[in-house]
Amino acid sequence: MSTNTENTNAATKRVSPTGLDLDKLTDWLAAEHPGMVAGELSATLITGGKSNLTYELTDGTNAWIVRRPPLGTIMATAHDMRREYTMADALRGTDVPVAKMYAYCGDKDVLGADFYIMERIDGVPYRYADELRALGEERTRGLSTELVGTLAKLHSVDPAQVGLGDFGRPEGFLGRQVKRWKQQLDTSKTRELPGVEELHAKLLATVPAKSAAGIVHGDFRLDNVLMGPDDLPAAVIDWEMATLGDPLLDLALMLTYQRRAKIVAGYETTDPANYDVTLAPGYLSTEEIMALYEAESGRKLEGFGFHLGLACFKLAGISEGVRYRHINRQTVGEGFEDSGSTVPLLIELGLESLKEHK
Template sequence: MPENPVDPPGLDLARLRAHLDRELPGTVQGPLDAELIEGGRSNLTYVLTDGTGRWVLRRPPLGHVLATAHDMGREHRVMTALGGTGVPVPGTLLLDPGTETLGAPWYLMDFVPGTAHRDAAPLAGLGAPRVHAIGERLVDTLAALHRIDPAAVGLADFGRPDGYLERQLRRWSTQLAASRSRELPGVDRLHGLLAARLPESPVPALVHGDYRLDNVLVDEHDAVAAVLDWEMSTLGDPLTDVGLLVMYTELAGVGGGIIPSAATAPGFPSAGELVARYAGLTGREAADLDWYVAFASFKLAVVAEGIHYRFRQGSTLGAGFERAGEIAPVLAEHGLTTLKER
């Protein structure tokens, strides 16, 4: 550890250390150091250490921030509520909803060891049987989330399930408008088709909002050790999570690795296998799956366009952001193709 740690972008280590010493006295024992974790595409994630202990801090991105898209309190609340359930989450330690310490709200949680599998090659090295088991456990954890009674964990008011899909379409269309700086072929047509074909949602559940393999940590026994990145979580239509997982599986490796390639590793379950396992565990048939996959494509296209917008402003941190703009038209086309072919 350096004797004089350098502040990574977005963190003031001296202010942070003073705040932690006030709110969690005795937790940090030595000089505090921090490293930005690469790979995130929205909120910023740092690993903190004092040379002995390790913790994880989350804060919104620098610069342009879309309303409601980077709610630290929301992430902190859902993970706190899920502690002790069948859904593994990091322990939450502290929420700072103000801006005095870091210029934005932030929260601190336990460090959980494990691997977020993003690339196919390292995952393939485990062998096809282990890869298949990891894919199955990914679905098992999603099913466990969707089986939780929100009221039983204090989340009965965590969202408004009635009209959820209509509001989601409106929300993502609004966010696209807020980040739009160029023509984006196909995206308006896709939005129109989605609006015209809204399905009837099943019984609502806790929805993660960005559920995929590299948003979970897998331990040395190939079990899911923790589900991460809860910034889009709410009460809503659970099939939106299923559609997103299918979309990430179908487009794995597209865009030069902008979409994670791990699902292309030999042995990883096919989209059909994932859906069938989910249906068997939850009793939910994935009706109108084409709509949910197309909606996932639209939503990720909007996220990619937001990253592209922030990158052009020079306010986005991390590797690979310069290519985010390339994937948005590809996602729009995938959504349109899905609605036509299924």
Template sequence: MGSTEEQGLDVAALERYLAAELTDGLAGPLQTRLIAGGRSNPTYELTDGTSAWILRRPPYGEILQSAHDMSRESRVMSALAGSAVPVPRVVAQCEDDSVIGAGFYVMDKIEGRTYRTAEDTGTLTPEQRAALTESMLDTLVALHEIEPAAVGLADWGKPEGYLERQVRRWARQWHTIKTAERPEVDELVAILERSMPPLKFPGIVHGDYKIDNLMVAHDDPSQILGVLDWEMSTLGDTLADLGVLISFWDEIGQFHNPITAGATAHDGFPTGAEVVAKYAERRCISIDDLEWYIVFADFKIAVILEQIHARHLKGTTVGDWFDDIGDMVEPLLGRARDRAIRAGL
């Protein structure tokens, strides 16, 4: 566990808050550790020597309006508790910036593991990779088939106009935070606006569904213990989640998303086209226009990476895993443009 100064976290203030907030208080002094994985939102492991939790807070420094709303993330996980979509138990939510400098929430730590890299998934057998894929799709379909009102999320968002709002939002955020001029961004925005598909399958959208946002059992990678990172969740077009999944679905011999960097490019993982077919079969739907959603996913991810890169240049990131972020932006924008052209969007 690191020091308060190293982590940018007021541990003493947090300890006082949790001692009063948690039902059973704290069993001992609070220890904290900044953990990797939360590149967008700083994420910490907490323990009192008996229990362990995870804290998530918005990034340090300037935050764009409507971005990194931790109360939304905690609300959707609380709503999905007990559903077919496994989520961690939220134990505290604080909107008082005076405690640690920003709103945050605390959830139970799940004792499992996350597969983030090609090296991680390289330890699995082909059969385990195939089984993990099936569980990922089962969980995503389960989420998309939940009736929002049944879990208290009827007001979670407005599916109508979701895609239009998303394109405008990410275009606006690019021009707010960009660190370099990239004319392909405006070209992509124009393509996305003119070729936007109609809403067909509204529902709860995770917003960032990929292999490294899943916590699985140590002894059985097909057993998903928790779906993580819900900050972009809303009601919208569920095919947007499939587009994100395919953007991150790396294949052998193909361009790899620079974030996942080949995590699914191993024998046993199906191709992206097979993933789409499996998803469509499970939902009993026909999908004939997913290219738009994949192009949009690459564009959105590139903007998110540019946001993180901009904060890193200003010195407001915490941790030592940000130096390569800026180099990830151009390849994703290039792939999005090339895919859009090939698809005739």
């Protein structure tokens, strides 16, 4: 791969992908987890994600996944590897499918950041409409139905019963989210964004006094759920923003991805093969998803317009952060050229969303 250009060990001539020093990783595993590795390690960067760095690691016999934060300066509360590891590990044995966690390292001297190693799952992270179009409308509808059902299962888990009672602070969660993503936008500022101050002010003024409490994935969508050969979820992945708070923000963010994709597809002239997976024929509509979620979870969506507006604000903050890292040459891999291009659209959509479902 083009990223395999750094960290060549003079003795072994082994080349490590950017952000993953295989020699240091080998030494750490030998000391902390003896017997886990059976041969010389090699790794490749898994492309597609825009946040944490993900690698496939192998010793020639076994294969694992390694996750670490992106390069460069990041928010203190972002890209928390221990958070990912703890959440996924706690959910083993529940109805929520997750990968097995093998090892966590908080020593930043090993890779320059904390990281963890997990099971490699045989599953597909569907990202583009053409991938589902090839399966047909019936299977696509089934996959999106399973996605909503998995989200409802996650939100039904009692955090205290799986050892996550102290994992977060549900009280005041929505207000803290407004503050956090405003801070992200301020920290990542590279340009003027008309409407962002108005959206922030309206969110602050309409934070619900009370909200639901439960496990929040933080970035729940189809390409963060590996689908198995049976079209059933094999593992929910990418728990970097998981916490305890209002679960409806997960639903709102998932729908915001879908809404954004539909708007972009309406004026884009690029190859439809790159259209978002939610635009595939047969994929549940936003209205169908909301109705199914209510039925599966037993939760009502009163006041959901606030959650939709906050989801737009959050996604704008995430996207602008990726844009900032790309401009400052802190991203690894390809596909970052258009990062942040839909942030102005998200701000507009956020202001409109606040008017819905009051």
